[in-house]
Each structure stands twice: as structure tokens, then as C-alpha cells.
Amino acid sequence: MALPSVNPTKTASWKRLEHHFTEAQYLKMKDLFAQDAERANKFTIKWDDFYVDFSKNRITEETFKYLLELADDVKLKEAIESQFSGEKINKTEGRAVLHTALRAPESAVVMVDGENVIPEIYKVKHKIEGFTNEVVNGDRKGYTGKPFTDVVNIGIGGSDLGPAMVVDALQFYKNQLTTHFVSNVDGDHVNEVIKKLNPETTLFVVVSKTFTTQETISNANTIKSWFLKSANEEDIAKHFVAVSTNLDAVSKFGIDTSNIFPMWDWVGGRFSLWSAVGLSISLAVGYNNYASLLEGAHKMDVHFKNEDFKKNIPVVLGLISIWYNNFFDAESEAVIAYSQYLNQFATYLQQGIMESNGKSVDRNGSPIDYQTGTLIWGEPGTNSQHAFFQLIHQGTKLIPADFIGFVESLHGNQDHQDKLTSNFLAQTEALLNGKTKEQVVAEGTSEAIVPFKIFEGNKPTNTIFIKKLTPESLGKLIAMYEHKIFVQGVIWNIFSYDQFGVELGKQLASKILKEFSGEAENEHDNSTFNLLNYYRQNS
Numbered sequence: 001m002a003l004p005s006v007n008p009t010k011t012a013s014w015k016r017l018e019h020h021f022t023e024a025q026y027l028k029m030k031d032l033f034a035q036d037a038e039r040a041n042k043f044t045i046k047w048d049d050f051y052v053d054f055s056k057n058r059i060t061e062e063t064f065k066y067l068l069e070l071a072d073d074v075k076l077k078e079a080i081e082s083q084f085s086g087e088k089i090n091k092t093e094g095r096a097v098l099h100t101a102l103r104a105p106e107s108a109v110v111m112v113d114g115e116n117v118i119p120e121i122y123k124v125k126h127k128i129e130g131f132t133n134e135v136v137n138g139d140r141k142g143y144t145g146k147p148f149t150d151v152v153n154i155g156i157g158g159s160d161l162g163p164a165m166v167v168d169a170l171q172f173y174k175n176q177l178t179t180h181f182v183s184n185v186d187g188d189h190v191n192e193v194i195k196k197l198n199p200e201t202t203l204f205v206v207v208s209k210t211f212t213t214q215e216t217i218s219n220a221n222t223i224k225s226w227f228l229k230s231a232n233e234e235d236i237a238k239h240f241v242a243v244s245t246n247l248d249a250v251s252k253f254g255i256d257t258s259n260i261f262p263m264w265d266w267v268g269g270r271f272s273l274w275s276a277v278g279l280s281i282s283l284a285v286g287y288n289n290y291a292s293l294l295e296g297a298h299k300m301d302v303h304f305k306n307e308d309f310k311k312n313i314p315v316v317l318g319l320i321s322i323w324y325n326n327f328f329d330a331e332s333e334a335v336i337a338y339s340q341y342l343n344q345f346a347t348y349l350q351q352g353i354m355e356s357n358g359k360s361v362d363r364n365g366s367p368i369d370y371q372t373g374t375l376i377w378g379e380p381g382t383n384s385q386h387a388f389f390q391l392i393h394q395g396t397k398l399i400p401a402d403f404i405g406f407v408e409s410l411h412g413n414q415d416h417q418d419k420l421t422s423n424f425l426a427q428t429e430a431l432l433n434g435k436t437k438e439q440v441v442a443e444g445t446s447e448a449i450v451p452f453k454i455f456e457g458n459k460p461t462n463t464i465f466i467k468k469l470t471p472e473s474l475g476k477l478i479a480m481y482e483h484k485i486f487v488q489g490v491i492w493n494i495f496s497y498d499q500f501g502v503e504l505g506k507q508l509a510s511k512i513l514k515e516f517s518g519e520a521e522n523e524h525d526n527s528t529f530n531l532l533n534y535y536r537q538n539s
């Protein structure tokens with residue numbers, strides 16, 4: 001069964017929301033809180049170690065009701081069922097979408113093309129576990145008999161961003177191995193990483209679902225050549241492993257077939273850290289922590305699949321985001337994590353969200369006349385407060401924001417934790433209430449300056465307060481956003497799991513590359529033609 005195809009703007013709930021919006025756009029959240037002492041409780045979901053408060057949004061119970069009806073009108077429940085059961089909902093590529101199966105228990109049964117994929121998933125997991133233990137314990141050694149000290153993940157996009165973000169986020173849980181990431185085809189990237197490495201003690205993990213990606217293959221080749229300056233061809237087997245679906249291409253590259261960790265076409269690149277793409281995570285924090293990450297994601301999967309939509313975190317967050325994107329015309333959303341460990345979280349989400357939902361054709365192949373994918377951006381708090389918060393507080397744009405924080409710190413310094421948390425709480429309060437003219441005047445501000453110190457407030461936020469940053473809670477958090485992506489894709493009636501939009505630039509780049517070597521001459525617009533010649537003449 002394909003995903004149901006419903007134009008959201010033609011549903012009864014959308015019409016109700018449109019009508020409701022004519023008044024709701026003027027809602028003042030401050031008034032809503034004053035009118036209802038129970039508002040915060042009504043719009044809070046407490047689940048496991050997550051406390052999700054979405055009361056600081058420009059919604060009423062009526063808004064919420066219509067948004068929930070929208071989820072029903074677009075048949076979200078059926079769509080969730082289709083995804084989890086392995087139906088080929090990635091229709092444009094003819095594939096199932098089963099990152100959820102990667103974190104399902106060993107007893108689960110998930111059928112793809114008449115075959116249960118769970119045993120194969122666990123076969124690879126056991127291989128990851130065994131390999132991780134050998135490397136971490138020092139039983140697996142480099143070509144001169146020394147244990148490994150460094151691991152380099154060579155990949156890009158989903159084969160880089162997920163593992164890089166998680167390894168950074170779980171630094172606290174790291175073992176003695178140092179993990180590096182090489183992604184950009186800019187030679188500076190690989191060059192700077194190589195400078196830090198000793199070939200005798202470095203393990204290279206080449207991660208590419210297709211094993212054809214220009215950046216990854218170029219970086220892998222450069223590293224292989226550098227490695228062979230000190231080692232021999234037969235030493236490659238000890239130092240290079242690969243994660244891919246393209247086993248032939250990996251073998252041709254020279255990697256021993258026993259060093260290949262397979263993945264499957266039903267794992268999308270940007271949802272792949274749960275597969276062997278997460279090998280560098282397992283190596284960095286140990287297999288048990290990696291397994292906890294997956295366990296956390298699985299718990300969120302169960303919540304998403306079974307929980308009533310009213311109390312379903314990814315569904316609620318997805319619906320609220322639709323409210324701003326499609327009714328208030330908000331273009332972007334900020335994700336502000338009050339944890340330095342989540343430094344790369346917004347960057348990671350950018351691929352997940354924008355590569356998935358940056359689409360303008362619906363599931364019938366027709367152009368869309370409503371807004372889809374949101375722009376995502378963010379930096380950790382408190383640094384971001386001293387960078388772009390001015391615009392969120394007093395700029396002209398509406399920027400709904402997710403605030404993510406942790407009750408307990410990992411470092412144990414309560415003074416820092418209290419200061420961090422006071423900022424975390426203060427910012428959403430300030431965004432909600434703003435500061436009135438009367439308050440500014442009462443502070444003794446001179447009359448001429450008063451207008452500049454007024455804060456309009458009424459800026460929407462969600463607060464996602466989590467007990468502690470652990471592999472498990474991180475797994476839940478990532479899965480929460482993955483499911484939010486799905487919810488929004490279903491509502492917008494788009495295919496969230498292809499990414500044809502990245503192809504055109506790649507194709508043209510390979511044509512231009514051939515021009516540099518004189519193998520081809522192509523037609524170009526004048527601007528590109530001049531730039532290309534400028535490069536050829538000056539390089």
C-alpha cells in the first residue's frame with residue numbers, strides 16, 4: 001500500500017484552521033496564560049525522561065483540536081503503520097523506509113519483499129560488536145603490531161553528519177580512541193586530519209552507501225596513497241574497513257571483503273547512523289553505549305507508533321510547526337540546545353529536515369502551491385544568546401524555536417549547571433512575555449531610548465527538558481526529530497525519502513571537472529563561462 005495522498009489544503013480541518021487563523025493570528029500568549037491557570041499542564045507531555053512543554057505557543061485548545069483533526073484528515077495513523085511495516089513508502093526510489101527496524105528488538109519481525117530483515121540486521125550488529133571490542137581492547141592491531149589509537153570516518157552527508165554529531169554529543173562516554181571525520185572534498189580537510197595521524201595506529205572507516213560519492217572516494221584514495229607511503233598493499237586489510245551497500249565497488253577499492261559492514265537500500269543516508277554507518281560511534285563509545293543509543297530510539301519509535309496523537313511528542317511538534325509554517329508564514333525554525341555537547345545537533349538536523357522535506361511536488365507528481373520544508377538553524381545556548389538572539393527577540397521575523405535542555409549535568413559542577421539552566425528557562429520566559437513600555441519606563445529609561453528597549457514578546461517556543469544526556473536519551477531525541485520529519489512530510493503530501501535535488505549540481509560538477517582536464521568542452525551561460533576561464537587562466 002502506498003502512502004495516502006491527500007492535499008492538506010483541501011481538507012475540512014485545514015479550512016477550519018484557515019478560518020480560525022483570522023483571529024488566532026492576534027492571540028497574545030501572555031493573555032492565554034493569564035486566562036487559564038492550567039494551560040501549562042494542558043500543553044505539556046511527560047514521557048519517560050522527557051518533559052515537553054509546548055504551552056508557549058500561539059495556540060488555544062481549539063487550534064490544537066483542529067491540528068489533531070488535520071493529522072486524521074491526512075491519514076497520519078495509516079501512514080505511520082505503512083512506514084513501520086516495511087511498505088515501500090519511498091515510492092520514487094521504490095524502497096521501504098526502515099531505520100526503525102534497525103533499532104527494533106531481535107524478536108521483531110519486519111518484512112521487506114517477503115523476507116524478515118531483523119536476522120540480517122542483528123548479524124551485522126554482532127559483527128559491529130565483535131569488531132568494536134577487538135579494536136577497543138587492543139586485540140586488533142595495525143601492520144606493525146601496535147593497537148589502534150585513532151579512527152577516521154571518511155564519508156559525507158548522512159555517512160558523516162550523524163556519526164560526527166553523535167560522537168561529539170557522547171564525548172563524555174568516550175574511550176581512549178581518538179575519532180576524526182573527513183568529509184569535504186576540499187583537500188584542506190583531509191590534509192589537516194592526516195597531519196594528526198600515525199599510519200601504524202590508525203583505522204580508517206570508509207562510509208558510503210553507494211560507494212560512488214565523489215568526496216568520499218577522493219578522500220579515501222588520498223588517504224590510501226598517504227598510508228601506502230609507509231605501509232604495503234597487504235597492510236590495507238588491517239587498516240581499512242568499509243560500510244556500504246555496494247560490495248563490488250568496495251572490493252575494487254581494495255578493501256578486504258571480511259572488512260565490509262553491509263547496509264541496505266531501505267536505510268536512507270540521513271537516517272543511517274543506526275546501521276553500520278554508526279560503526280565509528282560504536283568504536284568511540286563502545287558497543288554497549290551504541291546499543292543504548294539504539295534502544296533509546298526504539299523507545300521513541302514505540303511512543304510514536306502507539307501513543308494517542310494528543311500526547312505524541314513527534315506528532316505534536318510536527319503539527320505546531322505546520323501551524324507556523326503554513327499559517328503564520330514563518331520560514332525558519334531555530335533549535336537551541338543548552339548543552340555544548342550538542343554543538344553539531346542543528347547542523348545534523350539540517351540534512352535530516354531540509355533534504356527530506358525541501359520538496360515542491362506532491363505525491364501525485366503535481367506542483368505544490370503551499371509551503372513545505374522549514375529552514376533549520378541553531379547553535380548551543382548560551383553562546384547563541386550572544387550571537388543571534390537579538391534578532392529572535394526584537395527582529396521583524398517570527399522564528400519558532402525548540403529549546404533543549406538537561407536537568408542533570410554530566411560534569412557535576414552545580415554552579416555552572418544552575419547558570420546554564422537559569423538562562424535556558426529565562427530565554428523562553430522572555431520570548432513569551434517580552435517587556436512592555438511601562439516596564440521599560442519604570443526602569444528609569446530616558447524617554448528617547450524607551451522604544452528601543454521594548455520587547456514585543458509573544459515569540460513561540462517548545463521546551464524539551466530531558467533528565468540527563470545519555471546515549472539512550474540522545475537516541476530518543478534524534479528519533480523524535482526523525483518522526484517529526486515524517487509527520488510533516490505526510491501532512492505536506494510529499495515524498496520525504498528521496499533527494500533528487502542534490503543531483504543536478506553533482507552532474508554539472510563532473511562535467512566541469514572534465515573541462516579542467518581538457519576532456520570535454522561544454523556550453524555554459526556567460527557568467528559560468530567567464531568564471532571557469534578565470535579559474536583555468538589563474539590556477
Ligand code: F6P
Nearest residue numbers: 156157158159208209210213269
Ligand atoms: O547529499 C546527497 C546524499 O545522497 C545524501 O543523502 C547521503 O547521505 C550522502 O549523499 C552520501 O551518500 P553516500 O553514503 O552514498 O556516499
